[in-house]
Amino acid sequence: MRTYIERALINAGYEVESVDRGTEAVPLLEQDDFDLLLSDIVMPEMDGIELAQRCAEVSPRTKVMFITGFAAVSLRASREQPHAKVLSKPFHLRDLVLEVERAFEDRREASL
Template identity: 55%
Template sequence: MARILLAEDDDSMRDFLAKALNRAGHDVDAVADGEEGLDALGEAPGAYELLLTDIVMPGVDGIELARRAAQIDTELKIMFITGFAAVALNAGEAAPNQAKVLSKPFHLRDLVDEVAKVMAAA
C-alpha cells in the first residue's frame, strides 16, 4: 500500500482519516498544518507516495503545500480534501501533479477508494 502524508488542521478529522487509511493498509504520517507538512517533506524527500491535504488551513494552506511539495518531489501524487465546495484552484492554473479533489462530507470507503485510484494511476 501507499506511504501517505496527511495534512489536516482539524484534530478529530485528522485522527479519523489517519485511522481509516491505516486500517486500509496504508502507512500514514499525519500533520496538523502546511508548515508541518513542508517540514516532513523536507526531512525525507521522496519518502511519501501521496500527499493528502485539506485545502483550507491556517498559515500555509493545502494548495500552497501541494505546489511546494510538487517542487520537492516531482513524483508525489496529490489529493485534496475540502469542506468548501466553492474552493477551487484558480482558473487556468494546473493542479500540482494532476491532483484529485474530494469534497467533504464523504464516506470513508470513498476516501479509501479514491486513494486507491490515485495510487493506481500511472
C-alpha cells in the same frame, strides 16, 4: 476529522504521517519520499494549494489529493493543481480509501 482519516488509511494498510498544518508537513516532505500528499485546502498558516506547490518543488513524484468543503476553493484547486484529485466534504471514509487506492492504481498503470 484528521484522526478518523488517519485511522481509516492505517486500517486499509497505508503508512501515514499526520500533521495539523502545512508548515509542519513541509519538513517531512523535504526529508522523506511520500507517495501521496492528502491535504485539506483550508488550513492555518499555509493552505493546501500552497503546500502542494511546495511539495511539487521538493518531491515532484508525490501525488496530491485535496479535501475541501468549499466549492469555490475546489475550483481554485482544480485550476492551480490540475493533476490533483479533489474530494468534497462530506464524504464517507470508505470513499476516501477508494480514491487513495485509485490514485495508486493510476501510478501503477502509468509505470507499466
